[in-house]
Amino acid sequence: MTMNTDDRALSATTTLQDGDVRVLLLENIHADGRDFLRGKGYSVETRDGALGEAELIEAVQGVHLLGIRSTTYLTEKVLENAPDLLAVGAFCIGTNQIDLPAATERGVPVFNAPYSNTRSVVELAIAEIISLARRLHEKSTAMHAGVWNKSAAGSHEVRGRTLGIVGYGNIGSQLSVIAEALGFKVVFYDIDDKLALGNARRCSTLEELLRTSDVVTLHVDGRPGNAGLFGDEQMRLMKPRALFLNLSRGIAVDPAALREHLESGHIAGAAVDVFPVEPKRQGDPFESELRGVPNVILTPHVGGSTEEAQQDIGRFVASKLRSYAAFGSTSLSVNFPEMNLPADDSRTRLALVHRNAPGVLARINGLLGEHDVNLEAQSLATRGEIGYVVTDVGSPVTADVMAELASLPETVRLRQLS
Numbered sequence: 001m002t003m004n005t006d007d008r009a010l011s012a013t014t015t016l017q018d019g020d021v022r023v024l025l026l027e028n029i030h031a032d033g034r035d036f037l038r039g040k041g042y043s044v045e046t047r048d049g050a051l052g053e054a055e056l057i058e059a060v061q062g063v064h065l066l067g068i069r070s071t072t073y074l075t076e077k078v079l080e081n082a083p084d085l086l087a088v089g090a091f092c093i094g095t096n097q098i099d100l101p102a103a104t105e106r107g108v109p110v111f112n113a114p115y116s117n118t119r120s121v122v123e124l125a126i127a128e129i130i131s132l133a134r135r136l137h138e139k140s141t142a143m144h145a146g147v148w149n150k151s152a153a154g155s156h157e158v159r160g161r162t163l164g165i166v167g168y169g170n171i172g173s174q175l176s177v178i179a180e181a182l183g184f185k186v187v188f189y190d191i192d193d194k195l196a197l198g199n200a201r202r203c204s205t206l207e208e209l210l211r212t213s214d215v216v217t218l219h220v221d222g223r224p225g226n227a228g229l230f231g232d233e234q235m236r237l238m239k240p241r242a243l244f245l246n247l248s249r250g251i252a253v254d255p256a257a258l259r260e261h262l263e264s265g266h267i268a269g270a271a272v273d274v275f276p277v278e279p280k281r282q283g284d285p286f287e288s289e290l291r292g293v294p295n296v297i298l299t300p301h302v303g304g305s306t307e308e309a310q311q312d313i314g315r316f317v318a319s320k321l322r323s324y325a326a327f328g329s330t331s332l333s334v335n336f337p338e339m340n341l342p343a344d345d346s347r348t349r350l351a352l353v354h355r356n357a358p359g360v361l362a363r364i365n366g367l368l369g370e371h372d373v374n375l376e377a378q379s380l381a382t383r384g385e386i387g388y389v390v391t392d393v394g395s396p397v398t399a400d401v402m403a404e405l406a407s408l409p410e411t412v413r414l415r416q417l418s
């Protein structure tokens with residue numbers, strides 16, 4: 001990390017009372033997030049849409065907490081021109097729209113909501129497994145076309161079947177519990193050592209899972225090695241007439257191979273929510289080899305899109321922003337050293353973001369000692385090139401001490417919270 005003279009200007013000393021905190025929430029963030037922050041005395045402005053770079057620079061002047069979703073691009077230029085910005089809330093799961101290194105360099109933590117929509121994905125997976133097993137999609141489509149085809153052929157209960165979960169993380173493990181309650185035998189495969197929940201059984205290889213499962217469902221993450229994880233070779237290993245679901249990452253599955261195996265009847269049905277290439281905007285055409293294949297449920301990446309998930313995201317991210325603004329907590333930040341600090345209004349707290357270099361803590365403490373500042377508690381955490389030290393002191397420190405701390409060569413940002 002390099003710091004130039006302009007960056008040094010970021011070493012502002014900020015002491016904010018709740019009533020001074022200005023928040024800007026863009027892109028229709030759920031009202032619960034807004035209400036939570038207003039309830040803390042913050043002044044909150046909301047706007048429905050996303051903003052382009054120039055408009056955003058104008059809008060963030062004087063803003064301390066910014067909330068965006070996936071369509072607002074938070075570029076280095078915006079961050080450079082947002083001197084008052086303390087923290088950013090991505091009220092969504094992904095943070096690709098944010099220049100994270102630029103935010104980190106300026107001492108701005110970014111928070112998101114990685115778990116708020118897991119239940120929504122699990123419920124969709126369950127609904128789709130039963131729909132595929134009963135061929136509901138086909139039957140409903142025929143009925144809309146005026147065809148009455150009352151037959152039990154090809155329709156099955158899921159009770160007693162084996163569900164194979166590939167990727168036993170937040171979603172995979174929750175699905176495991178709910179599927180067992182429906183009467184599934186659950187097996188899973190994960191590259192990490194995961195604890196089996198309930199009666200689920202760990203498979204030692206993907207092949208073992210594929211050979212034993214009546215339904216195979218992917219819940220892996222998007223690490224680069226997962227591109228092309230599931231193609232012709234893996235599909236061949238599946239049991240004849242098994243079902244297949246992908247609600248994880250589009251790049252993990254070869255759609256052309258899936259189409260072949262569906263058309264040959266080797267795979268009896270599939271539900272796909274994510275695609276290697278997805279339309280960028282609402283209304284853009286959707287192209288896929290899987291269009292038009294019978295007993296295939298296609299959904300436009302809506303696994304996690306429910307009103308409940310949006311509400312949870314609103315509350316979750318708003319509370320992270322509040323914890324950072326009021327108490328300096330960085331728990332679950334995507335780019336900052338992790339520090340889970342108690343919410344304690346009675347303390348005076350110095351929160352100093354600094355370049356991760358040898359001797360910073362000694363310099364801070366030396367300086368506080370020289371000014372007879374009593375240290376009651378202190379925590380230091382580092383992550384890559386950034387360090388974060390939070391010091392609880394007996395009483396508020398003077399503007400002179402703050403100015404000296406701010407002028408340490410490694411200081412990026414300094415706040416006094418009291």
Ligand SMILES: NC(=O)c1ccc[n+]([C@@H]2O[C@H](COP(=O)([O-])OP(=O)(O)OC[C@H]3O[C@@H](n4cnc5c(N)ncnc54)[C@H](O)[C@@H]3O)[C@@H](O)[C@H]2O)c1
Binds near residue numbers: 169
């Ligand atoms: N469809 C949607 O709308 C939607 C919504 C939320 C999440 N997702 C996606 O669902 C996936 C799972 O989410 P999560 O929160 O459970 O993630 P997670 O990080 O908690 O779990 C992923 C698991 O997959 C395992 N894994 C990774 N590569 C693997 C491989 N090659 N073989 C076996 N196991 C492997 C990991 O060890 C981890 O346990 C992610 O890709 C996420 O982006 C989709």
